[in-house]
Amino acid sequence: MTDHRLDVLAALGDEVMQRRQASPETSYTAKLLSQGVEKCAKKFGEEAVELALAAVLREKAHTTSEAADVLYHLLVLLTAADVKLSDVMAELARRQGMSGLAEKASRPKD
Numbered sequence: 001m002t003d004h005r006l007d008v009l010a011a012l013g014d015e016v017m018q019r020r021q022a023s024p025e026t027s028y029t030a031k032l033l034s035q036g037v038e039k040c041a042k043k044f045g046e047e048a049v050e051l052a053l054a055a056v057l058r059e060k061a062h063t064t065s066e067a068a069d070v071l072y073h074l075l076v077l078l079t080a081a082d083v084k085l086s087d088v089m090a091e092l093a094r095r096q097g098m099s100g101l102a103e104k105a106s107r108p109k110d
């Protein structure tokens with residue numbers, strides 16, 4: 001079943017990408033992007049830790065809001081890293097139907 005609320009993620013992804021052109025004075029996203037991929041990666045990592053802690057503490061409403069922060073900061077990080085959300089979705093689609101164990105076994109060995 002398709003949940004059309006997932007369209008919010010794609011729309012936010014477009015908005016975040018457009019913020020590359022915006023002023024850091026008026027846009028939080030533009031401010032983060034102007035500080036480079038390292039700053040965006042740091043923010044993403046912090047938000048991910050906050051999400052993990054909320055989940056471990058079984059705080060459902062807090063986990064929901066931290067997950068929203070993580071998704072937003074993931075979109076900012078992807079933009080900073082010049083990676084398209086559509087390419088991430090294509091990778092997920094490619095994996096669909098394949099067990100995680102089979103996917104792991106199919107990875108190239110170092």
Ligand SMILES: N=c1c2ncn([C@@H]3O[C@H](COP(=O)(O)OP(=O)(O)OP(=O)(O)O)[C@@H](O)[C@H]3O)c2ncn1[C@@H]1O[C@H](COP(=O)(O)O)[C@@H](O)[C@H]1O
Pocket residue numbers: 012015016019026027028029030068069072
């Ligand atoms: N979804 C979000 C969103 N989620 C979280 N955040 C911001 O992420 C920040 C995280 O909080 P922190 O206290 O950790 O950040 P901080 O202390 O301000 O940052 P640092 O000093 O650590 O750099 C907050 O300022 C939140 O407002 C977001 N900022 C923007 N968006 C959306 O992004 C779009 C573009 O927003 P602007 O770029 O601000 O126009 C809009 O649709 C917004 O709703």
